[in-house]
Amino acid sequence: MIEVNNISKSFNNKLVLNNIRTVFEKGKTNLIIGQSGSGKTVLMKCCIGLEMPETGVINFDSRPFSTFSEKKKTDIRKEMGVLFQGGALFDSFNVEQNVMFPLNMFTDKSMEEKHDRVNFCLKRVNLENVNKLFPSELSGGMMKRVAIARAISNNPSYLFCDEPNSGLDPKTAEVIDALISEITEEYNITTVVNTHDMNSVLQIGQKISFLYQGQLWWEGDKTSILETDNPELQDFVFSTELTRRLKKN
Amino acid sequence: MLKLLGEYLLLMYETFKKPDKWSVFKRQLMIEFIGLGVDSFGIVAIISVFSGAIVAIQTAYNIDSPLIPLTMVGFTTRQMMILEFSPTIISLILAGKAGSRIASEIGTMRVTQQIDALRVMGVNPANYLILPKITASMLFNPVLIIFSIVLGISGGWFACIITNLVTSADYIEGIQGWFEPFTVTYAIIKTLVFALIISSVSGFLGYTLEGGSVEVGRASTKAVVYSSILIIFFDLILTQMLLV
Numbered sequence: 001m002i003e004v005n006n007i008s009k010s011f012n013n014k015l016v017l018n019n020i021r022t023v024f025e026k027g028k029t030n031l032i033i034g035q036s037g038s039g040k041t042v043l044m045k046c047c048i049g050l051e052m053p054e055t056g057v058i059n060f061d062s063r064p065f066s067t068f069s070e071k072k073k074t075d076i077r078k079e080m081g082v083l084f085q086g087g088a089l090f091d092s093f094n095v096e097q098n099v100m101f102p103l104n105m106f107t108d109k110s111m112e113e114k115h116d117r118v119n120f121c122l123k124r125v126n127l128e129n130v131n132k133l134f135p136s137e138l139s140g141g142m143m144k145r146v147a148i149a150r151a152i153s154n155n156p157s158y159l160f161c162d163e164p165n166s167g168l169d170p171k172t173a174e175v176i177d178a179l180i181s182e183i184t185e186e187y188n189i190t191t192v193v194n195t196h197d198m199n200s201v202l203q204i205g206q207k208i209s210f211l212y213q214g215q216l217w218w219e220g221d222k223t224s225i226l227e228t229d230n231p232e233l234q235d236f237v238f239s240t241e242l243t244r245r246l247k248k249n
Numbered sequence: 250m251l252k253l254l255g256e257y258l259l260l261m262y263e264t265f266k267k268p269d270k271w272s273v274f275k276r277q278l279m280i281e282f283i284g285l286g287v288d289s290f291g292i293v294a295i296i297s298v299f300s301g302a303i304v305a306i307q308t309a310y311n312i313d314s315p316l317i318p319l320t321m322v323g324f325t326t327r328q329m330m331i332l333e334f335s336p337t338i339i340s341l342i343l344a345g346k347a348g349s350r351i352a353s354e355i356g357t358m359r360v361t362q363q364i365d366a367l368r369v370m371g372v373n374p375a376n377y378l379i380l381p382k383i384t385a386s387m388l389f390n391p392v393l394i395i396f397s398i399v400l401g402i403s404g405g406w407f408a409c410i411i412t413n414l415v416t417s418a419d420y421i422e423g424i425q426g427w428f429e430p431f432t433v434t435y436a437i438i439k440t441l442v443f444a445l446i447i448s449s450v451s452g453f454l455g456y457t458l459e460g461g462s463v464e465v466g467r468a469s470t471k472a473v474v475y476s477s478i479l480i481i482f483f484d485l486i487l488t489q490m491l492l493v
Contacts (some may be wrong), residue, residue: 048369077371088366090358092280102370104273160369 001026002047002158002190003146007066009042016042016056017053018214023138029204033195037127041162044194044210049073057237060158078106081151083161087143089135095122095146096131102154125179137248138190141172144216145179150245152183159184159191165200177203198243201225211238261287262450263375264383275471277381285347285382285448286389290396292338292346297330297397300338301404304329309414322415323423326405328432332476335397336436337484340443344476348451351382352472379452383445389461390444391437398436420442435491442487446479 009017017039024030032040045181047058049065057136058066065076089098099118109117122128125145135143145163148149150161153209161180165173181204184191188203195201205222211217212232220228225237238244268274308325336392355378356362367374400422409415452473458468 048368050365074371077369080369080371082366082369084362084366086361087364089364090366091361105370105372191262 001061002192003059004047004056007043007053007058008055009039009046009051009053016214017046019056020211020218021056021214021217022209024178024190024192026208027185029184029191029193030199030207031193031195031205032211033201033205033236034217035196036145038211039214040149040194040196044162044192048080049077060221066125073080077155078102078154080090080154081154081159083144083147083151083164085163085166087135087147089143089146089150091135094132094134095127095138095183098135098146099149099153101150106154117153118149121153122146123185124152125149126175140167141169141176144168144172144176148176148183149181151188155187157189159189161191161193161195163194163196164179164187165195165197165244170199173197173199180204198237198240201237203229212236256457257449260375260379260453260456261449261472263373264379264449266376268376268380269372269430273377274381278376278385278419280388281381281385285385286393289343289346290416290435291395292342292398293393294400296339296341296342297335298404298407300334301326301330301401302408304401305405305408306335306414307411309409309412316427319419319425320423322409322419323402324426325423325455326420327402327424330398330401331406331432331436335394335401336439336443337480339397340390340440340447340480343386343393343476344443344447344451344480347474348447348472348476349469351451352450352455352456353465353469355379355452356458356468359456359458360465362460373457376450377448379456382452383448386444386448387441394436394440398433432485435487438491439484439487442483443480446483447476448474450479 004022004024007017007118008015011127020043029104032043038230046053053066056066057064060076060079063076065073068076079137090101090149096118100114103114103117105208107114110228122130124171125148127142127145127149127246130138130142130146135146138146154173159180164176164180168176177200178182178189180193183189193200193204202222208222208225209216210218210233218228218230225233228237238247305322305326309319309323312319312321357365358378364374364378368473406417406420409420410417454468454472454475458464
């Protein structure tokens with residue numbers, strides 16, 4: 001479980017996050033949604049320690065991560081898996097080396113054990129016989145799946161996904177969403193997904209936090225989001241022609 | 250300027266920490282030996298042979314007085330290669346080749362969030378990315394410079410033979426005369442300092458860049474320009490300190 005307690009953050013005197021307080025629950029897919037510029041990426045960066053909040057604290061299972069020194073943060077970071085928007089695969093490494101990287105850095109497993117784990121993770125994300133391919137030889141969807149495989153290779157307790165569906169076609173996006181949701185439940189991890197894709201919201205949103213102009217505006221789940229009378233959230237949810245038609249029907 | 254120097258020193262403090270895992274560091278070091286060292290043999294060989302030949306021919310043409318023995322051609326070529334040409338000019342060439350490679354490689358990793366990925370995994374990115382490059386440069390560049398000195402002197406010999414300006418015996422006598430072993434030590438000390446400048450400055454510029462692909466290009470250019478200026482500046486300081 002990750003507790004976000006009264007987090008604020010500003011850049012050049014502009015308040016980007018204003019006193020955010022929420023809980024990302026274990027075993028659930030927790031979604032942060034909001035328009036571009038609403039502060040969801042900054043909130044995720046604060047959670048993974050790439051930005052320092054100015055006020056408040058972020059607790060990882062009661063450990064105040066955001067107050068730790070860089071050295072102390074490392075221990076919790078080893079329990080994290082992060083899926084970046086572009087995948088952030090190491091382009092000088094092939095698929096196998098990418099997935100094996102956290103195992104090489106933080107475990108003393110034998111090469112055989114590491115190979116087994118890599119193959120298991122790749123199989124789990126429905127990728128086989130791609131071990132020797134380089135990131136430049138992969139499609140967008142395959143890159144995301146390799147990035148997920150890398151994120152889960154060291155059995156993380158926390159999984160963060162930043163815009164996992166950006167740049168993907170709807171069908172592939174659905175596969176990625178399903179994968180994230182399945183992995184969350186299967187390994188009972190705390191998953192936080194940053195998205196503005198309404199399909200993802202309706203498919204995997206077990207807990208949804210809606211950010212609006214840097215504030216936590218609304219919280220709920222994929223059922224209650226459709227019944228909301230919050231005007232800003234309605235604007236966001238029903239901003240596409242498809243969702244407006246769905247609402248009419 | 251002071252802010253930049255402070256940022257550079259802070260990054261170097263992170264870089265020179267103990268590697269997270271020695272086996273991974275060794276593997277990275279081998280990759281850098283090939284990328285920054287072995288891959289540079291070709292360009293170093295070509296430039297050294299031709300430069301040695303040019304120095305020999307120009308020296309021979311400029312010896313007008315019969316009082317100056319032709320052995321001076323070999324002597325001058327050797328001194329030029331050891332004192333200045335191989336350590337400084339080859340380091341400037343390496344600043345262009347290796348410096349731009351380091352800055353663009355690390356810069357691209359920055360803009361594609363690969364450095365963020367390393368950091369959130371709990372890896373010290375500066376240590377993981379920059380330390381093997383600095384170590385490889387400092388260990389391999391002296392080898393390249395010695396190689397360059399040998400090829401430059403050989404190039405001068407070939408030029409003398411082909412042009413018939415100086416006999417082989419005179420040239421060989423010249424390269425053996427008045428040899429001061431400290432000049433080789435001086436060349437290696439300069440090379441080590443220049444290798445540190447090239448790899449750390451280029452690594453710093455790539456690591457700290459902000460923006461997109463345009464900035465990667467700018468960082469790469471800056472790496473070559475800054476490294477070259479610093480090489481010339483430290484060449485002057487080291488020459489004053491070690492030779493005068």
